[in-house]
Amino acid sequence: MNILVVEDERRLADSIVDLLHTNNYAAEAVYDGAEGYDCAASGIYDLLILDVMLPHMDGFQIAKRLRRDRVGTPILMLTARSDVNDRIGGLNSGADYYLTKPFNTGELLACVRALLRRQGPQTEVLSYGNTTLDLSTSILSADGGDSIRLSAREFDLMRLLLTSQYRNISKETLLTKVWGYDSNADENHVEVYVSFLRKKLTSIGSNLHIEAIRRQGYHLEVTQDD
Template identity: 40%
Template sequence: MRLLVVEDDSRLLTQLDVMLQQQGYSVDLADDGEKALFLANEYPYDAAIVDVGLPKIDGFELVRQCRKKDISMPILMLTARDRWQEKVEGLDAGADDYLTKPFQNEELLARLKALIRRASGQANPLLSHGPIALNTLSEDVTVNDVSVSLTAYEYKVVEYFLLNPEKVISKTELTEHIYDQDFDLDSNVIEVFIGRLRKKLDPNGDVKPIETLRGRGYRLAKWA
């Protein structure tokens, strides 16, 4: 999952960056609203974390401009002030949720996961498709009720597929949403990664969980 984090407190921005990357997220950073608006227009994000008190363009106006441009990513707003009027203004501007500083990382992560699930039409923390099941709370993945050990990147790819079960996902889209660095898309990096993931999900070749659509990308297999 690719996130946009917008915060003018450099210490907090760094802390969020480290914490979210440790959780397997791909993170882009902005320390003012103007830069954040540029990034939001240029790249597809699965969610954004936006501070209210930003230089150049404040958090409220940033959210309003994103929504005017039909940028539909879920947005979690942060504020140091616990005033209900400010929360209402943020929600009216188009934010999806609100968190008051200081906060616990566990609460921020829980709210973030819930926003991403709901944006994909999944309210339940247990995602499933055919024999594959993923619990977004415990981050456990099973195939036919058998636990599968995955790396952080592999987990995020499975999660992304399960949040988009009917969608054909291109190599470019996988790269943009999963990885921090840009890979040469003519290379076989993604093919090798998907091949390794298939072996972990389907070591005996019985399930065939991920289809390849030549020239288009990948999609979860369809099960009756």
């Protein structure tokens, strides 16, 4: 399970991430509302822990835009504002649960578990267009076409693209998610592996194309038959 924490109080955000890591969840933090929205909109997270008072874009705005964009990631909203109207506003904006600060860590973990349970069993495959990625075998296949097993890096990259589909993922995000924060990899590595994937999509008869948008990153497009 992959959890994103959007909280501008860095010590609190990092302590939540540490707590989640201790309880065997993958988690990371961002400290700005606009960056939080961009990360959450990628659709690669299983849960969003979202503060209300954030720079550049507040939690209510983030939740509303995500729901407008049909991103269904569960949202646990955190805030020091405990007024009932604020709680109603949070829920109406698209949050699934509203937890006020200060909170008990046990209660936070209970909320996390409850929201993750609502998603039900995790999918075994990701599909878009005529193309399917089997998450248990790393096999990429196309309806009526061929199939091919991806390398570990190719699999991670393709999984992110299929999860986001038509939404752009920046090169910086791909570097972080696929190669890691501490890697010496640069944007050229992303371009090389995107090239690998394009060739493999063509080889299996996929109708997907990896589109590059300058300064915005990559997304998938379904090629329509003439």
